[in-house]
Amino acid sequence: MVLVAILALPLFGGAAIAAGRGRRSSAWVAVATNGATLVLGILTAVRVVKDGPISGAWGVLRADALSVFMVIVIGAISLLASWLGIRTMARERELEHGSPVRPSHYGMLVQAFVGFMLLAVLAANVGVLWVAVEATTIVTVFLVGHRRTRGSLEAAWKYIVICSVGIALAFLGTVFVYLAALHAGGHSAHALDWTSLMAHAHRFNPSLMRLAFALIVLGYGTKVGLAPMHSWLPDAHSQAPAPVSALMSGVLLTVAFYAILRFKAVTDLALGPGFARTLLVIVALLSLALAASLLITQRDYKRMLAYHSIEHMGLIALGAAAGIRLAIAAVLLHILGHGLAKSVLFLTSGEIMAAEGTSQIDGVQALLTRRPALGGVFGVGLVALLGLPPFSLFTSELVMVRAEFEVGLGWAAVLAMVAMVVIFIAVVGHARHMLLGPPPPSHVASPPHLAAPPRWVATPLIGGLAACGFIGVFAWPLSGLLEAAARVVAS
């Protein structure tokens, strides 16, 4: 029953926005609902860790440790995104001279987007998972194209075409898994449930499962932004409004990766870890190499953040390839850390875009001196993203490297480390151009109230970074949940 409540909350927020016709008060209601989702997620997590998975809504929904962890991730980042969404909606209203149509559309679509992601994560069976992920794609197309500029239209088109093809391939993979499940004696109605899949996995036909998992990785990999079907990601994330790209980059990619993790658990039972490991390593190293090469001469800071997401998804895939329980726990910690840091960075880049008017790196200069608050948060966010202590990305990357060495993937870890150093050099160069240095002579000091964002905008950003730092240093809150979730995947 609580699972249905979790799903209902975002939709209720959307309805509130529609009723309030996009006014600020209704937007705060939506933020409150997302906050409630987060709290409910944490309570459910405590319950699930204590007395095991719970199911709801006539067996369609099921929450074990892994999916509850993802609920927490979705809740946290949707809270941040919708909180800053108010700022976008306010700016939207100025542009549209007060007509509430577009802001309310935007608010509803975001809440629907969060709702479908929660459905995807809580789905008990594979078919519902696929439908939910496809639904998120359709909902986000309008969000990507929201700004009605030529660039956002082009980005939306590429996004929908490439992702639909990817998702179709994932459906083909699901069909083959269903076929294998039926032949292994699973009852047709429940054959697609995760529980029955995991139960009968050892009797699945190996060659069919190999083909199925490859298609799943290729299909859902498109949504995760892994190479080779990643090209939509930089365009979509750089053209979408900041809260949407924060949500997409922060959590949609990892929800799709959640699907791959689930299928990896099934495949490991059917074929043993070898096959999934090689496939994920190839895809991960390809994405890392790609992200590293394309970040060197990047000119647009939003695209820079997007390519950074591809790099982190590559790292997560490499961590999952290691497959042992320690690696999966680190992967999950990395998912949460990356989600927080990346969403804060995208939201800040939205503010910078609004303040500076351009998303070109050369267009923004001496940000730290002209807009200390924005520049500071952007700089600290980049520090977190580059995997420097005290933020959680450093700890999780280190543990992943340890796990990879233990499993014999040392050589892959070395290549990943080389890619990370290349990316570090590139991003430090770009950040230097944007943040440091004396303000250009032509600069006229903007009035203080415009320079620093209002306090209610700064608090979620600083709160997000603080949370990312907190989970990086203190093991207490997440350790139990991480262990349980890791046991689900790498039993």
Next chain:
Amino acid sequence: MNSSWSYVSIAAVSLLQVMLVLLGGPLLLGLMRKVRCRMEGRVGPPIRQPLLDLRKLAGRERTRPEHTSWVFPLAPVVLVATTLVVAAIAPLLATNPAFGWSADLFAVVFLFLLGSVSLALGALDTGTAFGGMGASRAMTIGALAEPALLVAILALSVPAHSSNLPAIITRSLAHPAWLATPQRVLALVAFVIVIIAESGRLPVDNPSTHLELTMIHEAMVLEYAGPDLALVKLAESMRLVVLLTLLADLFIPWGIATAPGPSHLAVALVATVGKVALLGVALAAFEVTVAKLRLFRVPELLAGAFVLAILAVLSALVVP
């Protein structure tokens, strides 16, 4: 050190050494100048002329350029003091002077370095072009001479298993065969080159010239007058005597007193004075025949000395 040395005799040796160096220095310079003049067909001033100059200068009035700090007057004092300390503890006359066990060859080199650095600082303090030029050239040559000097010392210390001077001398006295090994000869040549460079003799630097382009040591002491100048000249001569005595003891050690007692000391005194005078004359004769090297040919000379020193050490490896 055998314990037969009583404290009195040890102190006596040190005092005697200090007196030898204080008086011997100017006399040696006088002797060398006399030899040069004789070879150039001139009569030249008497041998004790430098002593008379020092007495004259001591009587003169002390002057100091306007805006120099306390470093300028202190520099000559430190220069003389360092040479005195070396004279006191180094085994010039006997193998067991006061605190002889701490007379380490490396320590001697670093004491001389302290002296030349303080003189360079004194020169720079005057704030004139000459002071700067002299200091720069002296320090460059000092820096380039350092490797040859230390590696030559290494070549000498290796057979004695210690860099302590008395130990080296007693071991070489005990094994005279060592003195003829190629290792010793190469070390000797390196040592001679470095001594010429350190004490500012021809062909590295012409002590008697006042021509801006060529003077090194002379440029640094241009501003000193009266007692300060006396101290500088004294230090210059003392440094030459100490170096030549060390050269003599390390390479032709016979005659050095190894036991207490006035008779040994007398023999040692005569032998040392003879050896040092001989070396002085040889150096003066060499100076007459050679012209001053251009400043930027000196590093090649010192590099040659360094290679010789390295060969000396490596040959110790081949010939045990």
Next chain:
Amino acid sequence: MNGSSYSSALTLAAGAVLVCAVAILWLASIRSVIKMVATQGIALGLVAVVLGVHLRDAGLLAAAAVVIAVKGVAIPLLLGRASGGDSGSRESRPLVNVPASLVASAALIVLAFVTGRSVARFVGTTAGALVPIGLATLLIGFFVLVARRRPTFQIVGLLMVDNGIALTAFLCTAGFPFLIELGVSFDVLLGVVVLMVLSQRLRIEFGDIDLDELRELHD
């Protein structure tokens, strides 16, 4: 339906789907391509009907009805209306010209049959033997996406990919539980609607756009 007529009907319907796929590659004008994709949708529905009758599975028949309604009728109508403006225009210079496309489709069909054989042997039923046809349709659809410049053609390509996969699903596992089948086809419908809205906006913004020129967003 007894054995032989069932298998021949099934092969006929599946074959029709593949023929329509190849025809789409061959044709150039948008109006004829839309008609062809409509027939493909109907053929797919017929396959589901034949299977449903053979297995006497009510869920499957309902699914077949939904498929025919959505893919056979609704989507082509929408496509016709959406591309009403430039219905006369043709895919004048496709990225890969028609003869090369046909050769490529042949190669893709051979590839599909080679790779589909192991799956077919695993399924074992007569329907299973036709799985390679589904894979072939999928690959040809993907090829249309890659090789055609007009937005409408890309929508058609996407539809062909979906039809290919639906066909494989019907042949392998006699379709999915009805609830999921409904969800899937509803999603496909929504996808096509969104694509059409976008292509209209593209036409408003860029005029008669050739997708390969759409390169404003790059690094």
Next chain:
Amino acid sequence: MTPALLVATALAGLAASLAGAVTPDRLRIRVSTSLTIGACGCALIAGINILHSGHPAVVHTTALMPLSGFSLALDRFGALFVVISAVVGICALVFRLGYIGHGLGSRTASCILPLFVTTLLLVPAASNVTTFLFLWELMAITSLLLVLTDHAHRGEVQVAAQWYAVMTQLGAAALILGLVLLATRTGSQSFAVIALRSAHLPTWVRSTAFVLALVGFGSKAGAVPLHVWLPRAHPEAPGPVSALMSAAMVNLGVYGIVRVGMGLLGGGPTWWWLLVMFLGALSAMFGSLHSATSRDLKRLLAYSTTDNVGLMLLGVGASGLFASTGHRALAVVALVAALLHVVFHAVFKGSLFLSASSVQQATGSTDLDGLGGLLQRMPVSGPIFLVGGLAIAALPPFCGFVSEWLLLQSMLHGLPSSDVAIAVAMPIGVGVLALTGGLTAFTFAKAIGIGLLGLPRTDGAERATEVRRPMWVGAGLLALLCLVFGVAPFLVIPAVVDAAGVVTRFHSAGALTHGWQIGLPGVPGMLAPGLLALGLLVCTGLVALARGLVRRSPVRLTEAWGCGRELQTARMEYTATSFGEPLTRVFEDVLNPSRDIDASHIAESRYYTEAAVIHTSLEDAFERHLYRPADRGFQRWGALARRVPNGSVHRYLAFGLVALIIVLVVLA
């Protein structure tokens, strides 16, 4: 008790950092600095306790550092470095109380400085791989942010910070790979267990781990190929930060090499240590050569840090070489010499950097060609810089001489040896030591002579006045330590001998006879630095007395001789460039200075020049031949890669189709 002190250090550091961020402007500097000094105090007491008692202090908790746990274990070897960092930290922080300017007053700077000092104190105590890497990278990022405090005013701070960030990340990546390789191969994270099990690892694992650790720690210590950030970052960092970086952070690089090379891996084959000696020799010569010919005071000091790190690596290399060929006692002596040089370098480099910052604050610039005459204008900071300069030039009464002497002795007693490696390495080592000793004497004669003495060359130097009291108290404390350790090294040597014994796991008690004279057992002759200092003092007194007795009249001030010219101006003085010019010419092919002259001619005839400007610059050879080409290649690769995704949706879909075909072909 000492574990509690370690925790107290960490908590005090965090409290100071919090105070720096929260307290209002007026109180901020005083409160945060005093709290940090408290943290340094706790660490100092803990360090001395452990050095004295020898029982390591262990702190372990799994509440911190998710999935790996946080653990500290301070043994004697680590305690030595904690004590050095604490002493330098206290002096730098006392200096900071008086230090205004350079952006250190801002809220972020006073929040990050305590964090940086705390990491300096805790890195030697870290005892498992994750904690060590966490503290190591935290130290790197905090020092980077501190270097950036003044980025708004000067452009070159940005460039320096970028070099620093990139080089540190390269080092950190190598370090992570090396340590994780060791941890996974021995199956445990804790250093103690790794040390036990590392002996049975295959040789390729040990060698790879050692080389990676050498790269990682070498880049932090500023060893040559990876030193490029040091002469850029240190001059740009604010005064106390550059002192902390040069005097405390650089030591941790050497700490790391010894801890991994000798502690964890327990020594290794000869080629390891020949590589370390080669790096040391290269760093020593390259660093001393560039510091001899550099014009900016802080850049000169930064290059001399590379030079001194080279000497430390020579000592460590010699020690490893002796250990690998079986001479365990000699290995301990060489290691003691190296560690003693670490201690003394921290002391005199700290005082030099602090007094250089005082000079910068008093005159507004550190360009030697613009200074002069500061000894009279800054009566306290001047002598402090003088003492520091003489100490680093290894001149007798000060501490530099003792460690240089001990290094020479440890190399001397390696010969005569039948082992070819030692027989060749030791003479060359002594040659390098001698050349760098000579060049350092030259450098600091230049720095002191041009900087402090003579006439002031710019009005900035002219108007210089003594800096505020806390500044010269901080610097003076370190200068005093230079003299005290120079005269009485027995205060430090026992602790260093025990520390060396702990890390080489060899009973080192008798390795060095130490009381007030230092010598090797069974070897005739020793060094008595105290006696030498006394002798110098007595002789100087006697000579000065003699000069006073001979002529009692007051000293007459005269005009310096100017070949008959009346006016004596500062323009006629030698400058740092001209002082270093003979050396630049001698080492022309190594330094290859670029010298371009552009003259503008008067309109009428080309033979008469109107004005001529000469630009001389001395670029770092490694930068020009190694790093610039790498950067060009990096950019070219980026431009090449950009052409692949050209924006066309068809190309993106084609990627997908190819991938699908590959999957079908390979798997079906």
